[in-house]
Amino acid sequence: MASSSSDSSFPVTASNINPKVVKCEYAVRGEIVTLAQKLQESLNANPGSHPFDEILYCNIGNPQSLGQKPITFFREVLALSDHPDILDRAETQGLFSADSIKRAQTILSQIPGRATGAYSHSQGVKGLRDAIAAGIEARDGFPADPNDIFLTDGASPAVHTMMQLLIRSENDGILCPIPQYPLYSASIALHGGTLVPYYLDEASGWGLEVSEVKKQLEDAKSKGISVRALVVINPGNPTGQVLSEENQREIVKFCKQEGLVLLADEVYQENVYVPEKKFHSFKKVARSLGYGESDITLVSFQSVSKGYHGECGKRGGYMEVTGFSAEVREQVYKLASVNLCSNISGQILSSLVMSPPKVGDESYELYKAERDAILSSLTRRAKTLEDALNKLEGVSCNKAEGAMYLFPRIRLPEKAIKAAEAVNKAPDAFYCARLLNATGVVVVPGSGFGQVPGTWHFRCTILPQEDKIPAIVSRLTAFHEKFIDEFRD
Template identity: 70%
Template sequence: MSFIRSPAVPIESINPKVKNCEYAIRGEVFNYALRLQEELEKNPGSHPFDEIIYCNLGNPQALNQQPITFFRQVLALCEYPALLDSEETPKLFSSDAISRARQIRAMLSGKSTGAYSHSKGTKGLREMIAAGIALRDGYPANAEDIFLTDGVSSAVHMIMQLLIRSERDGILCPIPQYPLYSASIALHGGKLVPYELNEASGWGLEVFELKKRIDMAREDGKCVRALVVINPGNPTGQVLSESNQQEIVELCRKEGLVLLADEVYQENVYVKNKKFISFKRIARSLDYKEDEVALVSFQSISKGYYGECGKRGGYMELCGFSEDVKDQLYKVASVDLCSNTSGQILASLIMNPPQPGEESHELFLAEKEAILSSLARRAKALEDAFNSMEGVLCQKVEGAMYLFPRIKLPEKAIEAAKKVNMAPDTFYALKLLDDTGLVLVPGSGFGQAPNTWHVRTTILPEEHKIPAIVSRLKAFHESFMREFRD
């Protein structure tokens, strides 16, 4: 006699918070792209394209962006300290990379990257980051307010654990938003309170919209704890003005909200009339008492011009938090012992790159400028391409690494998507992938205004490939619109 065994862990038995968690960037379209890539590898020529181009994720080095020489030299010397004693090393490494590596190794527990660090991160590295923050903002920073983390994702989860007590606790998030926030809020059992960015004004953040959403959530019995602001914007690419930031800080002060400032794209600003200003600098310039505004600012080694995604480094700086609350967050950090030391080192380097007069400074500036200027050209080329396509409107890309064009899909396409139980923008993205090998993310994965459809693409493919990508996009879109035109 045979028996049909039930699964040891049936899907009905798992934590419903996990089932409610979604992360579209590596969702349906991405998983289909992986299957297509396997088919191409097994059977070249089996599709109308010869490679999959992953425009779904801000992952620069996966698309052949080269690492910054100084950063990798310092890291190599820290990881393999025997190099520091080799007679050949001065021929291969710059003098300032060697001296920086010696300085960092002396800070590490056991002088080794293989040892656990303090749970907040190595103190000397936090001091280097604090010095970099102070230089950037013109206001002092304290190493004890900085937590080094395994990328910003880890930091966001820690803050959500701290703030969310029950499903009554709400976190204000922009729509469109980076799905890390909706996913982490779901995992920790809170409530996402959406506020819509104004696409017509270049994805503007309107404070009256924030106030309206706060009041509505409170009337619905929610306790609104925090406000997420992504500046420069992901997926929307806008850069906030100083006056707008001042309004946001003042709102948080009046409403008693923690301001969660996602500033990981602070180096990615592409237009001359815009500049990045940290929310910490804004808050300090308003002359509030330090505890009047609770602020958490996030920075990552994954973005900017460095693009060290795989090293999983980042930090958060806490301002306006009491010592007893910071002690509780330290306890949460201690559960994971510490973040990885390679990421910690790189976080210290991006906030303290080579300085004028040091051997690596000239090469560092050249590499940085080459990457950022190329990103600006790629952003403009893709923006122009989308705006030349029928029924597509793409707002100006001021910063970050993405475009979020709006596509007016024909009614026949929307009906075709419904027949296969699919969101129309997912339907569009999957057909685009099938025809061109380009991996874009449907706008529904980020949130969008009702009855509007978008896709998000990165600006990261190599610059020499952009013309071919534009040609594929235009040809596909023209064919799609012709097929489904009313």
């Protein structure tokens, strides 16, 4: 950091900025990542100075940073949309697939003036929203309205928009799963609301019990909290469970009954690894129950960052906003318009993700091979890491049915807990820092996601490429044995 004078010599200080900003925490890029970056710099400067030769980032769902290749068709269309001048050149036929050229032409024809460098409609280019709505219809078997789609720079800004809309003060509560993805706690803190936790049941594979949600709702109400919305992350982050359709029906009925907005984080909808589970969108479940616009207020978040494509750097995504009155919809539109529009490449990619090549298209076979290779490799990696974790003394790990994470529980010896307290660290943060310093493996302490008090976890992605997995398993195993031996009670 360039500024190093003491805080008090500046007019703006940590004690006179917005206290909501100070309160907000975001563990996925927090202290452990700062330590990893320092180690990385130290490794670059002095190779061989640590007991490992590379940092293995298992802290964040960022597949392409770990070597996952992008889907060729998607990148072809993006490149052609960025530089349409080459569309009619003979050389282009040799470099790009015929259907990527055709798709880029179609997309350009949907953008007023073929101008990929222009601000679009604040909700996103209408033709791209049409393609997304068609993709949702094909997925769900129920109609989707392109006017319900708001394209965004990834799912995060969409979540912020909803929190900004719903939270008036600290008396407004948002029901969030614990463990949760810390975007939710961060966004609720930034908007000055109250996170109302409901606990997922680790013993039943991170089950979501409506009775628990109801208990927490009643408890919050009794404290004068007006609970506005229920966040559900399915497939789960950091917990990896995939909800059953029956469970989803209960949740939908509960939200209708209680007048709660259902905020459905469905960004891992393509990431399901077990044959016995299938992703169902909450909108499909609601419509299957016969619930229409006036029965339930439902927002579904989707992102190009996840799925098999993992295009995090493109910052594309959308929210499908249903069951709001016209007056409130206008307010959502106004919030979108203040930021003009989301980035057009991300918009295009969102449409591609929801309408990939089809059987018979020139790119289909390659697309299918790339997609299936990634998904089946993720399935294998999830299983290998899960098995390895479950072999460790005092560690138990639920199955990653979906998403990109394992969230093992670690039973730490009392001595380790004391040692952590002595250095003013949460015991799981202490464990994760020791792991990183010993092995170069970066995982995020469970305390960043929330957990039942007195239990300790960490989140580990399943994203390192398969050739790295054996090294991670052996380093983690060796570290864990040594750690437990060191602190054994």
